[in-house]
Amino acid sequence: MLIYSNNFNLKHIADSGQCFRMNPMGDDKYSLIAYDKYIELTQVKDNCIKLSCSEDEYNLIWKDYFDMDFNYEQIVAGLLDGQDNFLKNAARFGCGLRILKQDIFETLISFIISQRKNIPAIKSCIEMLCMKYGKRKTSRECGGKEYYTFPSPESLANASAQDLKTTGLGYRDSYILKTSQAVSKGDIDLKTLKRLSFEETLIQLQTLSGVGIKVANCVALYGLHHIEAFPIDVWIARILKDIYNDHFNLEPYNGFAGIVQQYMFYYIRNTK
CATH class of the missing domain: 1.10.340.30 (Hypothetical protein; domain 2)
Incomplete structure (x- = not known):
């Protein structure tokens, strides 16, 4: 089946470090194992994804897994229109990222x-x-x-x-x-x-x-969909120090800081 979205990029999601069982198969195609199911996805166009599942399975599992009811376009547009140049570049570079709702x-x-x-x-x-x-x-x-x-x-x-x-x-x-x-x-x-x-x-x-504050934030964000979570790993710590001199203000992003973090992480990891 086909689904359409202006903010859904398989490569960006697969390389975002939030899930570890989504892998490239070549020709803009990816395999994914989640919730005991196997699925193959193809980036047909920038705004079109082909899924190997039935419509019933999509509605039962994958629609929620890919958080299809959330308006990511509004978040990205806000970052692009904002005054923070680093976040502008990050949003532009990683457009299509979504926070997955994992087990x-x-x-x-x-x-x-x-x-x-x-x-x-x-x-x-x-x-x-x-x-x-x-x-x-x-x-x-x-x-x-x-x-x-x-x-x-x-x-x-x-x-x-x-x-x-x-x-x-x-x-x-x-x-x-x-x-x-x-x-x-x-x-x-x-x-x-x-x-x-x-x-x-x-x-x-x-x-x-084995669970400290960083892992707890990751589980809250990627497994419980607390998109206000802001996990700080070595990449994010580097951004906070080098770009913001350890004075990054989270307040403007209250309620969706985890999405901002994901764009930060993907951008710094793939460009620096």
């Missing part, structure tokens, strides 16, 4: 893994984790394409630290094991986080092993 547990584990790893290493580690602990499935819509789902909390909770090490986790193996066990046992209910405020969400997430 909370997958986002949590992925960003625990992401600490002190580059994106290719994160992707490799996650794929090994999925092949070892996820379920093998096939996609009828994509010619029987075989893929692996993201592991459940229970499957990771029952793993041994020794086996987890074989997936390239390094010192993160204990974090993944303890956090998966906490989720599996119900020490924390990830679904109830959706009903908490942003501030309460950050507090709850940081009770988990």
